[in-house]
Amino acid sequence: MERKFVFTGPVGAGKTTAIATISEIPVVSTEADATDDVVKLKANTTVALDYGVITLGDGVKVHLYGTPGQKRFSYMWELLGEGSMGVAVFVDNRSPTAIENMFFYLDSFKEALRDNDSVVVVGVTHMDVSPQPSLGSYQAALAERGLNIPVFEVDPRRKDDVRSMLMCMVAQMGFAERQPQRAMYCN
Amino acid sequence: MNIQTEYAVFHSPEKSQVETRPAAGSLSDLLRDLVRKGKDVELSVDGIAGNVILMPDKGMYLSNIRAADQARFFQAPRTACTVTDKSADYADLVTVIAFSGRPIAEVLWMAGYYQPGSVDAIQYSEYHVISLKHWPNLTRLPQTPNTMRIAALLARRSSGIGMAWRKLRITQAELYRFINAADFAGYISVISSPYRSGQAEAELLVQETQQEKSRQAEAEQGFLSKLWERVRGM
Numbered sequence: 001m002e003r004k005f006v007f008t009g010p011v012g013a014g015k016t017t018a019i020a021t022i023s024e025i026p027v028v029s030t031e032a033d034a035t036d037d038v039v040k041l042k043a044n045t046t047v048a049l050d051y052g053v054i055t056l057g058d059g060v061k062v063h064l065y066g067t068p069g070q071k072r073f074s075y076m077w078e079l080l081g082e083g084s085m086g087v088a089v090f091v092d093n094r095s096p097t098a099i100e101n102m103f104f105y106l107d108s109f110k111e112a113l114r115d116n117d118s119v120v121v122v123g124v125t126h127m128d129v130s131p132q133p134s135l136g137s138y139q140a141a142l143a144e145r146g147l148n149i150p151v152f153e154v155d156p157r158r159k160d161d162v163r164s165m166l167m168c169m170v171a172q173m174g175f176a177e178r179q180p181q182r183a184m185y186c187n
Numbered sequence: 188m189n190i191q192t193e194y195a196v197f198h199s200p201e202k203s204q205v206e207t208r209p210a211a212g213s214l215s216d217l218l219r220d221l222v223r224k225g226k227d228v229e230l231s232v233d234g235i236a237g238n239v240i241l242m243p244d245k246g247m248y249l250s251n252i253r254a255a256d257q258a259r260f261f262q263a264p265r266t267a268c269t270v271t272d273k274s275a276d277y278a279d280l281v282t283v284i285a286f287s288g289r290p291i292a293e294v295l296w297m298a299g300y301y302q303p304g305s306v307d308a309i310q311y312s313e314y315h316v317i318s319l320k321h322w323p324n325l326t327r328l329p330q331t332p333n334t335m336r337i338a339a340l341l342a343r344r345s346s347g348i349g350m351a352w353r354k355l356r357i358t359q360a361e362l363y364r365f366i367n368a369a370d371f372a373g374y375i376s377v378i379s380s381p382y383r384s385g386q387a388e389a390e391l392l393v394q395e396t397q398q399e400k401s402r403q404a405e406a407e408q409g410f411l412s413k414l415w416e417r418v419r420g421m
Contacts, residue, residue, distance in 0.1 A: 003410070022421065056413045134290060136246070139321045148342050150322035159421065161326045164335070166418045168325070171339035173411055 004063040005169065006080050007050070008109065009090030010101050011069035014125040014156030016050045018090065019064050022162045023052025027066075048076060074108065081112030086119045086169035090156065091138075094130040099141050106149075119172035121165050123154035212265045215302035219371055221270070222291060227280065229271040232263040239294060240273060242280060247288035249280075257329070261301035289327075292372040296328050299371025306363045309370065313349030316378040317341065317366070323374060332419070333357045337365045345378045 007015040020027045030048040050066030065080045067073075081087065089105045091098050102122055113120060124135065138151045150168050154161045214232065221228055222243045231238040237251040239260075252260050273280060302308055311317065319341035325334060336355055340346060346354070352362040369375050 054417060056410075056417050058413065060410070060413070062414065062417075131285075131288075135324055136290060136292070143321075148319070148321065150325075150338070150342070152322075152326040153324055154326055163418060163421045164326045166421075167335045167415070168322075168339070170411065170415050170418055171335040172343065174336065174415075175339055175343045 002063060002083055003060065004065055004084050005086045005088060005166070006065050006067060006084045006109070006112070007088045007090065008067040008077065008080075008105050009069060010092060010095065010105075013069065013090035013092040014123070014154070015066040015069065015090050018088070018123070018154075018156035018162045018165075019050050019052040019066050021156060021159050022054070022166065023064055024055060025053055027052050048073070049080060077108055078111070081109050082115075084112055084118050085173060086121070087113060088165050088169065089120065089122045090154070091122060091124050092126050093124050093133070094126045098124070099133055099138060102138065103141070119169050120149055121168045121172075122149060122151040123156070123161070123165050124151060125154055125156055127153045128155070213261075213303055214263045214265060214268050215261050215298040215371070217265050217268060217270070218261075218298045219295060222295060227273045227277060229273050231269045231271070232260055233267045233269075235260050235263070240280065241291065241294070242284055242288070243291060245281065245284060245288070246291050247284045248291045248294045249284060249288055250294065257297060258301050261298050262303050290324075292374070293324060293328060296323055296368045296372040296374075299368035300329050300364060302367060302371075305367035306360050309363050309367050311348055311366065311370075311377070314347060316345050316347050318345040318376045318378055319369060320374050320376045323369065323372060328368075331361045331364060333361055334365055337362060341369075 007018055009015055016027065016029060028051040030050070048068060050064075052064040052066075054062045054064065056062065065084075067077050067080050087109045089102060089109075091102045091105075095101055106120065106122075109120070112118060122138065124138065135151050135153060142149050142151070150172075152161070152164060152168070154165065156162060214230070218230065218239075218241070221230075221241055225243045227240075227242050227244070229238050229240045235252065235256050237253065237256070239252060240249040242248060299305065319338055322338055322342055325338065333355060337351070337357070340351060340355060348362070348366065352359050355362070366375060
């Protein structure tokens, strides 16, 4: 069985950077010139997937997959989410719809979270330039849905931050059975 | 906008308000009291450069204490601390805090985390059942090696305090330090406080501990344990 984590979120949230920060190999990216509205945000964007890897002491590989951010590539999300151990959702805090974006991606991976008994963590990026909404606002919005999901301030260029997100997912996996929050989320 | 320049405004003597020297105790307790009372104040400690400005009604704080000095700052005795009323600077502070303020829960977490004698300080017994209301922002807060695991357990399941540290196979001191920090920040939810520590309770505790040990032993030799060590060592 393939062991993998999925990094997802909207265009420009930092998924590719995060994988590059933590992967042992140079990230295999399938980027193309941005067209449509994405070109306003960056020159290139992921169109199929990003790929990185972490190898454990016994040679077992843990794969890191980044999804394309654009909704028109959402067919890839289902493929990549299948069998994932955990989903890291990156949210760009500069977006006026940052909290809605978080829910959109959580909802998009609902099936994967339920079917694989997997875990989730949210990393909010660009808070240094756009401090609002605060993490408290994210937590309050999640609490309204009865969810207690970890939400961290993250700079995807910082290894410590990306490592913390991974550690958080692994820590949750230790208690993956009897997950009331996930059960609630996936109903 | 030059934050440093703006921030320096609040050190100017002419803007300082009433300064007080608190009585005995630790700065951590003092800080929590000030937040509870909703005081807009500046805290400084003799011999440590920088200060912390609290704005409880905005739910924010400002700090220019160096990371290397944080432990010394929060562990300072109250007698080494100066409290300056900043209510007259409220309008200016609101402007600065919009750019460089941090959630006040974070400074409360640090106060609880660094509080001297946090093992003795927590107000819960081994039989209290608690859970974690919100995950702390653990990419920006001080933590012990097992903080993520403690948070994962308490966020997912309510747990007796005595059970939690046995279940996680960590020291009581490490768990209590987490609980103290989370309690300061307002993240702990008390589910029940069963002081009826009778025979049934004790038997249940032993039984659950044994079952958990068995599950843990299996898990620790497995994939998760290797993955945890690998990621932690990055």
